Amino acid sequence: MTELALMLVVFILSFVIGYVLISRVPPLLHTPLMSMTNAISAVTILGALLLFAQPSMDLDEKVLGAIALITAAFNLVGGFVITDRMTGLFKSHHEPSGGGGKK
Amino acid sequence: MADMDPVKILIDVGIIALLIVGISQFRTPRGARRGNATAALALLLAIVLVLYRNDIVDVGILAVSLIIGGLVGTFIAMKVTMIQIPAMVAFQHGAGGIAACAIAYVELTRATPPTPVGEVSGYLGLTIGAATFSGSMLASAKLAGKLRQTPTVLSGHNAILLAMLAAIIGLCVYASTGVGVPEAATTLSAALVGALVLSVALGYTFAVRIGGADMPVLISFLNATAGLAAAFCGVVIQNQLLIACGATVAASGSILTAIMCKAMNRSFIKVLSGGKMAVAALPAKKTEPKPKKEEAPEAAEPASADTDDKPSEEIEKKEEQAKPETKAEPKTRTPEEAMAEAKTALREAESVIIVPGYGMALARAQFQVASLSKKLEQMGKKVAFGIHPVAGRMPGHMNVLLAEADVDYDLLKEMDEINESFASTDVVLVIGACDVVNPAAINMPDTPISGMPILNAHEAKRVLVCNLDEKPGYSGVPNSLYEEETTLLLFGDANASVTELLGSLS
Numbered sequence A: 001m002t003e004l005a006l007m008l009v010v011f012i013l014s015f016v017i018g019y020v021l022i023s024r025v026p027p028l029l030h031t032p033l034m035s036m037t038n039a040i041s042a043v044t045i046l047g048a049l050l051l052f053a054q055p056s057m058d059l060d061e062k063v064l065g066a067i068a069l070i071t072a073a074f075n076l077v078g079g080f081v082i083t084d085r086m087t088g089l090f091k092s093h094h095e096p097s098g099g100g101g102k103k
Numbered sequence B: 001m002a003d004m005d006p007v008k009i010l011i012d013v014g015i016i017a018l019l020i021v022g023i024s025q026f027r028t029p030r031g032a033r034r035g036n037a038t039a040a041l042a043l044l045l046a047i048v049l050v051l052y053r054n055d056i057v058d059v060g061i062l063a064v065s066l067i068i069g070g071l072v073g074t075f076i077a078m079k080v081t082m083i084q085i086p087a088m089v090a091f092q093h094g095a096g097g098i099a100a101c102a103i104a105y106v107e108l109t110r111a112t113p114p115t116p117v118g119e120v121s122g123y124l125g126l127t128i129g130a131a132t133f134s135g136s137m138l139a140s141a142k143l144a145g146k147l148r149q150t151p152t153v154l155s156g157h158n159a160i161l162l163a164m165l166a167a168i169i170g171l172c173v174y175a176s177t178g179v180g181v182p183e184a185a186t187t188l189s190a191a192l193v194g195a196l197v198l199s200v201a202l203g204y205t206f207a208v209r210i211g212g213a214d215m216p217v218l219i220s221f222l223n224a225t226a227g228l229a230a231a232f233c234g235v236v237i238q239n240q241l242l243i244a245c246g247a248t249v250a251a252s253g254s255i256l257t258a259i260m261c262k263a264m265n266r267s268f269i270k271v272l273s274g275g276k277m278a279v280a281a282l283p284a285k286k287t288e289p290k291p292k293k294e295e296a297p298e299a300a301e302p303a304s305a306d307t308d309d310k311p312s313e314e315i316e317k318k319e320e321q322a323k324p325e326t327k328a329e330p331k332t333r334t335p336e337e338a339m340a341e342a343k344t345a346l347r348e349a350e351s352v353i354i355v356p357g358y359g360m361a362l363a364r365a366q367f368q369v370a371s372l373s374k375k376l377e378q379m380g381k382k383v384a385f386g387i388h389p390v391a392g393r394m395p396g397h398m399n400v401l402l403a404e405a406d407v408d409y410d411l412l413k414e415m416d417e418i419n420e421s422f423a424s425t426d427v428v429l430v431i432g433a434c435d436v437v438n439p440a441a442i443n444m445p446d447t448p449i450s451g452m453p454i455l456n457a458h459e460a461k462r463v464l465v466c467n468l469d470e471k472p473g474y475s476g477v478p479n480s481l482y483e484e485e486t487t488l489l490l491f492g493d494a495n496a497s498v499t500e501l502l503g504s505l506s
Helices: A002-023 A027-051 A059-089 B006-024 B029-053 B059-079 B082-108 B114-142 B157-176 B182-208 B211-237 B239-265 B268-276 B294-305 B314-324 B335-348 B360-364 B364-379 B396-404 B416-424 B494-505
Strands: B351-356 B382-387 B413-414 B427-431 B462-466 B487-489
Touching: A002 A027, A002 B006, A002 B211, A002 B239, A027 A059, A027 B006, A027 B029, A027 B211, A027 B239, A027 B396, A027 B413, A059 B029, A059 B082, B006 B029, B006 B157, B006 B239, B006 B494, B059 B364, B082 B182, B082 B211, B082 B314, B082 B396, B114 B182, B114 B427, B157 B182, B157 B268, B157 B351, B211 B239, B211 B268, B239 B268, B239 B396, B239 B416, B335 B427, B335 B462, B335 B487, B351 B364, B351 B396, B351 B413, B351 B416, B360 B364, B360 B382, B364 B382, B364 B396, B382 B396, B382 B416, B396 B413, B413 B416
Parallel strands: B351 B382, B351 B427, B382 B413, B427 B462, B462 B487
Antiparallel strands: none
16 A cells, blocks of 8 residues: 555656646747657656566567567657757857757 | 665656756756756666666567667657657657557556556556557647548547447456456456557547647647556556656646647637537628538648649639628738738838748748848848747647747747737738637637637738638638738738748848
8 A cells, every 4th residue: 555655646746846847848848848758758668678577478478568669769769859859959149059050 | 676675766766856857957948958868868777777677588679679669769850840740749649658558458467467556557558558549640640641630520429439438448347357367368358459449449539520720739638648658557567767757748748738728718628529619609790601611721721731833813813702702891902012012011110020820831931931030130120920829730839840940039939928019010920820810819709719819910000911811710710800901911822922022122
């Protein structure tokens, strides 16, 4: 039961902290924000990795595990890369573009 | 798995703290870039730790899968243009959904059953993951223009959804009799696969009746459900990091969903259940009550991309045909006269606000618009962009489109920030936007957009409208801005109109 309580606390606390932080993100950055949180939701990759930490795996477990890994890795890497590209596009004449220019 | 080793907990907390630092840097574009890198680092650390702490079997499969997923993800992310971003993000939501779904399935069919709480979470992870997958794929196809963007409403749509939901719950209850019972493995798999397939169908049916300008709500909602599926997976495998990340993403998706709904003055339920706004409730004074042809308003948008090569005479003719119908035409101008007057107005203006809409992106006019704004600035005019929260196909989409076209982000002003400035502005240039500048939202009751916050373009001294045609926007409400005396209508391909305006300045 302490497990359940702990998980519940973690969920609620994360939701609240996330809510407070994300409410302050300016609309200017809403697309990169969603793109990044999308990448963060690919944290399921940890679960996919743990599937491969079992003493023995059936064939169908291996197949599903591989599917989970491929999709999660796609989501994770793609999400962070596209967010990086996108945030790099924002430029201002008033501050020197430190973002390293294009792409 | 669920050991309470203090070192382990401390490291997990450290990783979560790093993620929080990453998100909290989303204040400025440069901070956001750093924040993104910080969050990526946090997840990389988490992955390395999991690999380090556990004995991994089948390292080969694992490595190959990671490399394939990572490479494909990187390749696509490097190639997409900003107009494709919503489709790309929706596609990634879908990928996350599959991952959650596959993990939940494997965990539920284990010989060692999860705890009761874990089991219920497993069903939730499986079904929400599957529904997120199909809903996202459909959304992605619609956003990429592979499918019609118009909402499809089945008869008894709600009843169908409810029946599916009931069947899914039934199958999960049935499956629960077989969890952890080796003899019942086939029954369990069959029940779970059944629930999975139905969830896929549910996600599709759910998303199919949302389209067009409502897409930002759908994509935000799917962001939240992808996070939720991840969090439930975390409960099954008792991994606090998954729960924390999933909950944060769910919070983010919920906030964006709420912001989008508010910006359209529509309730979440209405967006999800109607697809279409209450078109029948239009005021009777309209010449031709827009019938429930769902296609019409929406089809107007993609058309602007496809009909770039449409001869302008055709457009002019169409406009002239429409003229006799619109009552109280303030001043009859030919398109040439309107364009000439627009050029003069723009040249003489001291302050200009540009209001872009998705039509601008469809006409691929953002690069010309960026050049125009630079030119106007060089001529010493005050230039700003007025960005409506729902402009585009996902939250904040218009900003990245303009950033890609190299518009200074200091010029991008959100609605609340710029709305007071319209009254003192010489020229407003509306480009491919309709509903978000329709004064009917303010002064006409009982239209689908009544009460929706708009950009007060009508308060400016002069309004130039570079839209494809006089057809109403997604809402189907005729734009009363077009009838204002101060408005000049430059119908036709936005790219061509803007290019002509730009040409007249040099």
